[in-house]
Amino acid sequence: MPVTWQDGATGLRQELGRALRRVATIAVAAGLPALLSAAVPTALVSEAAAQTARRPAQATPSAKPSAKPAERLLVEAQELIYDNDNNTVTARGNAELTYGPRTLQADRVRYDRKTSRVFAEGNVRLTDETGAVLTGERMELTDDFKNGFIDALRIQQTVEAKGQPVRVRFSAPRAERIEGDQTSFDYGTYTACEPCKTRPENPPLWQIRATKIVHDNVTHVVAFEESTLEIAGIPVAYLPYFEAADPTVKRKTGFLTPRFISSTALGQGVATPFFINLAPNYDLTLSPAFLSNQGVLGQGEFRHRLDTGFYNLRLSGIFQTTPSAFLPGPLGAGDRDFRGSVESKGQFYINENWRAGWDLVGVTDKWFLDNYRIRNQSIVTDYFREAVSTAYLIGQGDRSWFEARAYYFKSLSSFDWQKEQPIVAPVIDYDKRLNGPDPLGGEVRFESNVTSLTREATDFQGIPRTGTYLLSPSANGISYPLYDTCTIFARGACLIRGLAGTNTRLSAQASWRRTFIDDAGQVITPFAYLRTDAFFVDPRNSGYQNALVQNITTQDGDFSGRVMPAIGIDYRYPFVSNFGPLGVHTFEPIAQVIARPSETQIGRLPNEDAQSLVFDDTSLFEWDKFSGYDRVEGGVRTNLGAQYSVVTPAGWYANVLFGQSIQVAGVNSFRRGDIANVGLNSGLESRASDFVGRFQLSPNQNISLISRARFDNTDLSVNRFETGAIARLAPFAPVDLSLFYSFYEAQPALGFSHRREGLTASATYHITPNWFLSGSALVDLTHYLDVRDIYTDALKTYLANPIGTAPIYENPGRFYFSGMSLGAGYQDECTTVSVNYIVSPIATALGTRERNQTVLLRVELKTLGEADLRQNVGNATTADGIATVR
Structure with a gap:
């Protein structure tokens, strides 16, 4: 039966007498001092210890628990010895002492009542309330394990860095633990590297070695005195003193990693970010950059997270000391003393269905962000260089979507003219799906769009002469004549990318579809839709290049509208066969017919959002192949094709599709180009379109290949071809690769003569x-x-x-x-x-x-x-x- 400490020695003798040949369990209540308060003869304890030397002893709670259970000490060991003469208690053999959230393990633990000190020796391991593990050869601690000295200390702690668990390590030949909140290491080291498995005595890849390291668990600061950064044991950098937040800290006031700058225009410089943790949910980062040629570039960013969202604000500015390092206007900002930018981003959740936000960029000049290497995620770089500012309101239901946005496009390139960039406000989209009414059934969908945009100058381009260079040099809106002259809009000579003035369009479409599958497996989907559009084009508020579009009928500010009803049917008949280990094979012929009147007013309406027309396998069976609302496909058209797919038990997947689109009756919308010539050179401009195809192969989840092509309908020459492969070859080869090839035949009507x-x-x-x-x-x-x-x-x-x-x-x-x-x-x-x-x-x-x-x-x-x-x-x-x- 269990042995419990009682008041007086008589009860103890009676209990021990019945337990000499059993496993002895000793409970220690209210810490080690309470254990020593019992007057127990040393000989008796020694006799009991002799009987239980090879049997486990476990400490359990006292029959009279303390008023503070967290302060009770639990002792477990193979042998427990009480020395009344020296007033000590010794636990030997896999000793484990638990005091509140802290646990001490060692080969041998001795408690000295006179000094209230605990001495642990041999494979000592102390786990504190943070989960950190302290190991050493010898520890001298107070009875609550909060204070003391440690020889050959090693601390290992798992923390999170950038979302990944990382183990950090401190070590020192001797250290002091102070109130359980601070550890001082003499001649210590710090690293986050794992020791070498085969040669753990080798130095880690990097470590900081310091005369003294002080780790404060309250302030979460690690201070290094006389510190040296070592790479593979070789000193590479020295600092007399520095402090850093410990790895558990994600936000703390202090300096961040500096950024070094070097360029001819800016000179040599360094940016020194300083992070200020104002509160748990908002902060400020100041990043002055000291530049030898231009002075001080000031940067600051404020971030604020709230219960329903977040926002930030970033400001940058400089009074240049050497403006002449930049080109003079209009090709640069060499005539400016002050240059700067303001950027802000935010998003807030109004409720579970609605959210609103913004992403804004404002600059004093189009070159500032690039010249001073200030980058923002909303800036498109390299070939297309612009800053896009937007504000939005988005709502989402179970089967509905609403989105309202406004856009401002800031050109960041010398050869773009800002007056040709539109201000778009608003763009409103609404999409709602409903179950079809009886007896129609199926699905009813309602889509609507409202778009209004304004630009000061018409964005136009002359069609290039044969053999000329692809791009025409221009500056500040003046296009140099590598193209045919385009002073008045004329088909075959000019392309208008965007009209000057205010252009507003309202569009709405209601559609219905329902799928029937008969007993033979034929899939028949009838559908119908009604599309309406209203345009109002007013170029009168612009003073630039209005004469260019004088023969477009809407240039006087006319109201125009169109209606496009359509009915159609989609027919598919999949043939499926299971060949066992060779997989499931499916052959599916597809036929689609759409009947509608001809498109009206082609080329007499603006086209802002439907200029990207790509005819390939993805658009073959689209009801309307135009990419936006400004154009609508008309006439009677049939789309024909077939696809073959294979899926094997081993994970192979292959798919082949081939098809063609044919204009049966009415005006072919793609044969008559609009003011941007959209439709021409698309592969759809002839009665029988080009052929389109796709081949896709995935031998497993690590390899994927896809090819798609458009072949000329007369001689099957390739007009468009794209192919690509993504492969992760491990474990067969330690290689990850991707390869994509694209070929597009010349489209002279669209401005690409080669x-x-x-x-x-x-x-x-x-x-x-x-x-x-x-x-x-x-x-x-x-x-x-x-x-x-x-x-x-x-x-x-x-x-x-x-x-x-x-x-x-x-x-x-x-x-x-x-x-x-x-x-x-x-x-x-x-x-x-x-x-x-x-x-x-x-x-x-x-x-x-x-x-x-x-x-x-x-x-x-x-x-x-x-x-x-x-x-x-x-x-x-x-x-x-x-x-x-x-």
Whole structure:
């Protein structure tokens, strides 16, 4: 039976007499001092200990529990010895002492009543209330384990860094534990790296070695005195003193990792971010950047999270000391002293169905963000450079969707004219689905859209002459005549991307569909829809280039409308056969017929949102193949095709589709181009369209290949071809790769007088589980974006004195690396190091294309921070808005 401590020695003798040949269980209540308060003869305890030396002893709660259960000490050991002469208690053999949330384990633990100290020796392990594990050869602690000294201390603690668990380690030959809240390490080390499994005595990949390390668990600060950063045991950096938040802290006031800056225009500099933790739900980051050529660039960001959402505000500004480092207007901001930007993003949930937000960018000039390397997620870089500001209200129900937005597009490139950029407010979409009424059944869908936009100047483009360069240089809205002259809109000579003035359209469509499956497996889906559109075009509030569109009937501000009813049927007859291990094979012929009147007012209405027309397998069976509301497909059309698919038990999947679209009656909407020539050169402009096809193969979940093509309907020549593969070859090969190839035949009616052909590829080779090589490339196989020196010199001469004929750029027919990157790196549980050589395009002030060459070094020491070092290499003659770049 259990043995419990009682008041006096008599009861103890009686209990022990009945337990000499049993497992002895000793309960210690109210801590070790209470244990010593019982006057028990040493000999008796020694006799009991002798009988139980090879039997486990476990401490259990007393019959008279303390008023504070958290302060009770539970002792478990193979042997428990009480020495009354020396006033000590010793637990030997897998001793484990638990005091509240703290647990002490050791080979031998001795408690000295006179000093109220606990001495633990041999494989000592102390786990505190935070989960941190302290190990050492010897520990001298107070009876509540909060204070004391530790020899050969090692602390291991699991924390979260960027959403991933990371184990951090402190070690020291001797340390002091103070009130359980602070640990002081003499000649200690700190690291987040795992020790080498085969040679744990080797130094970790990185560690901080310091004369003294003080870890405060209350303030969550780690202070390092006389510290040195070691890489593989080699000192690489020294700091006499610094403090850092411990790894459990996600937000704490202090300096962040500095960012180094180097460029010809800005000079040498460093940005020193300082984070201010104002409250658990809002903070402020100040990031002054000290630049040798331009002075101090001030940056600040305020972030605030509330119960229903969040918002932030970022401000940047500088009074330039050397404005002449930038090109003068209108090609740069060299005539400005002050430059800056304001950015803000927010989103709030009104209730479970509604949310509202914004994403705004404002700049003093279009070059500021790029010149000072300030990036925002809403900015599209490289080929398309613009900042998009938007505000929105979104509602979502079980079967409905509402979205209202407003847009402002800020051009960030020298060859874009801001007056041609539209202000769009509002764009409202509503989509609702309902069960069809009896006896129709099926599904009823209601869609509506309202769009209104305003621009100051018509965005137009002349159709290029044969053999001319793909892009026409322009500056501040003046397009230099590499194209045919386009002063008045004329089909075959001009493309209008957007009309000046205010254009408003209201669209609504109601549709119905229902699917029937007969006993033979035939799938028949009848459908019908009614589409209505109302346009109001008013160019009178614009003073720029209105004469360009004088022969478009709506230019006087006329109201126009159209109605498009349609009925149709979709027929599919899948044939399915199961070949066992060879999989399930399905062959499915598809036929679709849509009857509707001809489209009206083609080319007499604006087209803002339906300029992207791609005819391929994804749009073959669409009711309306236009991408937006400004155009609507008309006439009687049939879409024919078939697909074959295979699914095997081993996980193979393959699919092939082939088909064609045929205009049966009425006006072919794609044969008559609108003011942007949409429809022409699309493959749909003839009565019988081009053929479209798709091939898809996935041998397993790690490999996927897809190809799609459009073949000419007369000779089956390829007019459009796209193919790509994504593969993760492990465990067969340590390689991840992707490869995409695209080919588009010339579309002169749309402004592309030459074929376009390109290749994108990326790959990562894992040399070992930690070391890797990576690379990517964007290759222009038709070489149109490369401007040869002879052409560049001739163009500069022409722009300086635009008399005569502009130079003609002939295609040399060689491939060109528009962009690429090569890199290598190392990554493990505590460290990431990578170096990359990056080549990216630059949109220059002359409208030509050049490449920026950059070396980027990135180092991350988990739980300490990360740093990036970016350096431009090579030479570029002219960067956007900058006088010179090296």
